[in-house]
Amino acid sequence: MEFRYLGNSGLKISEITYGNWLTHGSQIENDVAIECVHAALNAGITSFDTADVYANTKAESVLGMALAGQRRESLEIFTKVYWPTGPKGHNDCGLSRKHIVESIDGSLARLGTDYVDLYQAHRYDTETPLEETMLAFADVVRAGKALYIGVSEWTADQIRAGKALADELHVPLVSNQPRYNMISRVIEGEVVPTCKELGMSQIVWSPVAEGLLTGKYLPGHPVPIGSRAASSVGTALAQRILSDQTLLQRVQDLRHVAESLDLTMAELAVAWVLQNDNVSAALVGASSPEQITSNAKASGVIIPPDALMTIDSILGDSIERDPAMTARRAPLSRPC
Numbered sequence: 001m002e003f004r005y006l007g008n009s010g011l012k013i014s015e016i017t018y019g020n021w022l023t024h025g026s027q028i029e030n031d032v033a034i035e036c037v038h039a040a041l042n043a044g045i046t047s048f049d050t051a052d053v054y055a056n057t058k059a060e061s062v063l064g065m066a067l068a069g070q071r072r073e074s075l076e077i078f079t080k081v082y083w084p085t086g087p088k089g090h091n092d093c094g095l096s097r098k099h100i101v102e103s104i105d106g107s108l109a110r111l112g113t114d115y116v117d118l119y120q121a122h123r124y125d126t127e128t129p130l131e132e133t134m135l136a137f138a139d140v141v142r143a144g145k146a147l148y149i150g151v152s153e154w155t156a157d158q159i160r161a162g163k164a165l166a167d168e169l170h171v172p173l174v175s176n177q178p179r180y181n182m183i184s185r186v187i188e189g190e191v192v193p194t195c196k197e198l199g200m201s202q203i204v205w206s207p208v209a210e211g212l213l214t215g216k217y218l219p220g221h222p223v224p225i226g227s228r229a230a231s232s233v234g235t236a237l238a239q240r241i242l243s244d245q246t247l248l249q250r251v252q253d254l255r256h257v258a259e260s261l262d263l264t265m266a267e268l269a270v271a272w273v274l275q276n277d278n279v280s281a282a283l284v285g286a287s288s289p290e291q292i293t294s295n296a297k298a299s300g301v302i303i304p305p306d307a308l309m310t311i312d313s314i315l316g317d318s319i320e321r322d323p324a325m326t327a328r329r330a331p332l333s334r335p336c
Contacts, residue, residue, distance in 0.1 A: 001044030002300045004280045007174035008199030009148060011117065013076045015274055016299050017047040017203060018292065019283035020059045030062055032288070037066035039289035043296035047076040049177075049203065049283055051122055052107050053083035060110035068112055075117075078203070079107045080152060080177075082122035084336040093336035095125035100136040104145050119146035120177055124158050127334050134165040141171050150175035150203070155326050156190035163198045173200065175280065178326070180204035182213060182254075182272050182315060183247070189323035192278045201280040204273050208284075213269035215255060217241050219248040247318045254314055257307055263298070266291075270298035275308065 003012040018040040020033070037048070050063050060079060067075060081103040084093040091098055104119060119140060125133060137149045149171055151162060159176060166173035176195055178187045180202065187202065195201060208214055217223060223241060240247065251265075258268040273282045286292035303311075312319070 001046075001296065003046075005201075006118070006148065006203075006280050007195075007201045009172055009174045011076070011148060011174070013047040013203075013281050014045045014299075015281050016043075016045055016270065016296050017049055017078075017281040017283050018045050019049040019205060019285050020063055021051070021054050021205070021283075021285060030065070033062050034066040035289045036286045036292055037063065039286070039292045040296070041070070043293055044299075045292070045296060046074060047078070047281060049078040050111075051080035051083070051120075052085045052103055052110075053080070053122065057085055057106065057110060060107055064110050064112040072113060077111060077113060077116050078118040078120060078150070079111065079116050080120040080122035081107070082125065082152075088336050090336060094128055094334045095121055095133040095136075096128045097132050097136040100133070100140065104140050108145060115144055116146050118148045118150050118175065120150040120152050120175070121154070121162075122152050123331055124151070124154050125334065126332060130161055130165060134162060134169060134171065137166075138169040138171045147172075148175070149173045150177060152177035153179070153326060153330060154191075155330070156194040156323070159191065159194055159200070160198065163200065175201055175203055177203045177205060177283075179206045180273055180276075180279070181207050181209045182269060182311060183209050183318060184320050184325075186320055186323055186325040188276075189321065191323070191326065192276070196278055201278050202276070203281045203283060204279055205283045207273045207282040208266050208269045212241060212247075213251060213254075213265060215251055215265040217248055217251070219245045219252065244318075250315050250318055254311060257310055257314070261301070261303065261307065263301065264294060266295055267298045267301070268303075270295050271301035271303055272308075272311065274298065274301070275303055 002015045004015050006013050048063060050060050081100055082095055086092050140146045163173050180187055258265050270282050273279050284295045
């Protein structure tokens with residue numbers, strides 16, 4: 001397992017980071033989830049990402065159980081705050097001082113730790129003054145409940161404004177967590193250059209495009225039973241898989257690139273995001289121990305320039321590059 005610095009900080013994290021969105025506390029049983037976490041540890045993964053909203057706080061509890069007994073100093077634990085949790089009342093979401101201060105205590109209790117290494121704003125809160133949010137994060141850091149601060153899916157302008165306040169408050173804002181993969185590259189135009197300038201880096205989610213880049217969705221065939229698309233009919237992913245046969249064929253055409261590098265399709269996809277030097281880690285989930293063991297093999301893989309050019313040529317205009325997509329996908333108001 002290779003390790004990378006998180007932004008310009010002195011913190012190193014495993015470049016394959018285990019994420020438990022959509023799995024722990026919902027899709028898989030707790031005993032399987034714990035086996036997946038132990039497989040990640042055995043593969044050399046030391047960084048684990050979760051959020052209070054995942055399975056309405058259950059995912060944090062499962063991760064806490066899975067990591068119990070491990071040497072805390074040898075782990076990097078990340079969580080997030082913003083989306084509705086608990087009974088989803090009028091103050092049970094957002095980035096107000098009240099919600100942040102209360103949420104960090106709940107997350108720490110569920111994770112079974114005195115602090116998290118990284119506490120992230122899961123989205124930008126349009127209804128709370130940014131000054132209030134950053135001051136609350138600063139107080140969380142000064143209380144020793146979080147070591148570093150990050151954001152997720154913020155635009156370049158929002159990141160710049162947040163970093164300016166963080167610097168004034170002497171708070172280490174070091175990372176952004178965006179969607180990023182071979183198909184979705186919207187962060188490359190504005191977010192990545194801004195983060196490079198400010199000394200921040202990316203912890204990217206969906207490196208395999210929620211399973212699309214594994215090649216399991218075949219053109220002209222129904223979606224496999226039990227797949228992410230089969231269980232999420234109506235979502236943007238499912239709609240695209242069902243309607244965009246050109247994209248499905250182009251993904252299949254990537255298979256010979258993976259085979260030439262002795263990689264699986266999933267390993268190629270994970271390795272691809274790590275070729276970007278502003279990416280500190282790829283978030284990888286798993287519904288079985290074998291999945292995480294396989295995906296961890298992407299660590300340290302170097303994809304030759306000619307193979308990267310071939311990937312771009314194959315995917316062509318299926319690649320999303322519009323920087324405005326980050327703002328368009330963001331919530332316009334609090335979801336509670």
